[in-house]
Amino acid sequence: MQKATANGYHSKQQTIMILEKIEALLKEVAALSAKNAEDIEQLRLKYLSKKGEINAVMADFRNVAADQKRAVGIKINELKQAATDKINELREQIETTETGTESIDLTRTAYPIGLGTRHPLTIVKNEIISIFQRMGFTLYNGPEIDDDKHVFTMLNFAADHPARDMQDTFFISQNKDDVTKNVLLRSHTSGDEAHYMETHEPPIRVLCPGRVYRNEAISARAHCFFHQVEGLYVDKNVSFTDLKQVLLTFAREMFGPDTKIRLRPSYFPFTEPSAEMDISCNICGGKGCGFCKHTGWVEILGCGMVDPHDLEACGIDPEVYTGYAFGMGVERITNLKYRVNDLRLFSENDTRFLEQFQSAY
Ligand SMILES: [Zn+2]
Numbered sequence: 001m002q003k004a005t006a007n008g009y010h011s012k013q014q015t016i017m018i019l020e021k022i023e024a025l026l027k028e029v030a031a032l033s034a035k036n037a038e039d040i041e042q043l044r045l046k047y048l049s050k051k052g053e054i055n056a057v058m059a060d061f062r063n064v065a066a067d068q069k070r071a072v073g074i075k076i077n078e079l080k081q082a083a084t085d086k087i088n089e090l091r092e093q094i095e096t097t098e099t100g101t102e103s104i105d106l107t108r109t110a111y112p113i114g115l116g117t118r119h120p121l122t123i124v125k126n127e128i129i130s131i132f133q134r135m136g137f138t139l140y141n142g143p144e145i146d147d148d149k150h151v152f153t154m155l156n157f158a159a160d161h162p163a164r165d166m167q168d169t170f171f172i173s174q175n176k177d178d179v180t181k182n183v184l185l186r187s188h189t190s191g192d193e194a195h196y197m198e199t200h201e202p203p204i205r206v207l208c209p210g211r212v213y214r215n216e217a218i219s220a221r222a223h224c225f226f227h228q229v230e231g232l233y234v235d236k237n238v239s240f241t242d243l244k245q246v247l248l249t250f251a252r253e254m255f256g257p258d259t260k261i262r263l264r265p266s267y268f269p270f271t272e273p274s275a276e277m278d279i280s281c282n283i284c285g286g287k288g289c290g291f292c293k294h295t296g297w298v299e300i301l302g303c304g305m306v307d308p309h310d311l312e313a314c315g316i317d318p319e320v321y322t323g324y325a326f327g328m329g330v331e332r333i334t335n336l337k338y339r340v341n342d343l344r345l346f347s348e349n350d351t352r353f354l355e356q357f358q359s360a361y
Pocket of ligand 1: 282284285287294297
């Protein structure tokens with residue numbers, strides 16, 4: 001009969017009992033289930049708390065035979081990990097099903113989603129386009145980053161032309177040997193007309209809307225970017241009379257049938273002759289008020305007959321064709337129509353301002 005010390009015999013028995021207990025607990029843990037968060041808390045208390053089953057096993061660990069301690073230790077850790085994993089897994093299942101079935105009522109009426117509004121500049125731009133489209137103009141969108149050739153040179157701005165100083169341009173790259181190769185942010189959409197004339201045969205009747213950039217200090221009356229709509233008509237026998245009639249029709253469509261127009265001689269490098277167009281003040285009806293500086297007139301656009309140089313530069317025979325061009329600032333027209341007195345409002349994205357504009361356009 002084996003004679004063992006009381007201690008050794010005791011330890012062997014204890015070790016077998018502990019290993020059996022661990023095996024039983026592992027099976028138990030693998031089969032755990034829970035219906036809700038409370039069940040899970042109960043399981044956590046039963047297995048993982050200070051007074052839980054696993055801690056009880058660890059309390060018996062000191063009775064394990066010395067040569068078995070390592071193997072039993074590994075088993076205990078395995079059990080602890082299995083219990084933690086299982087309880088976390090159950091918790092995840094409950095959380096998923098709870099949010100899936102209890103928190104969301106799919107039969108409830110949805111919250112209304114607020115519809116946005118068009119930007120006032122877009123509303124006015126679309127209105128301008130719509131008026132000219134009804135008169136047969138098509139649309140062309142040119143590049144915002146363009147070269148000097150199209151923005152200045154083809155439009156009769158000579159390399160040292162003083163008109164170039166009229167516009168503080170954002171240059172992207174400058175070519176010391178050949179200014180026409182300078183790359184820049186377009187300072188007007190007239191460059192689009194050069195692109196269009198270069199690639200299309202007359203008759204041309206085109207509208208070029210778009211954003212333009214100038215290096216100006218930002219204030220209520222000036223901004224480093226704004227929007228223009230330019231128009232161009234090139235065909236045989238196009239005269240200044242045609243230009244005036246088209247602009248009068250536009251002014252009446254835009255500001256009301258009683259609107260009068262006035263053309264004043266002006267200067268632009270790309271048109272000859274050139275004019276600025278005023279409309280009768282739509283606030284005082286032409287009687288004179290603070291808005292029109294008591295003149296009864298407000299300026300809205302520039303225009304003129306296309307300079308023969310421009311036609312030639314774009315490959316159109318100026319002996320055969322003539323044309324007119326006009327250009328207006330969308331911000332200017334919007335200010336007149338809606339009496340907005342600060343340009344910065346258009347780009348601050350303040351919804352209190354933007355929400356005031358509603359349109360089907
Ligand atoms: Zn007025």
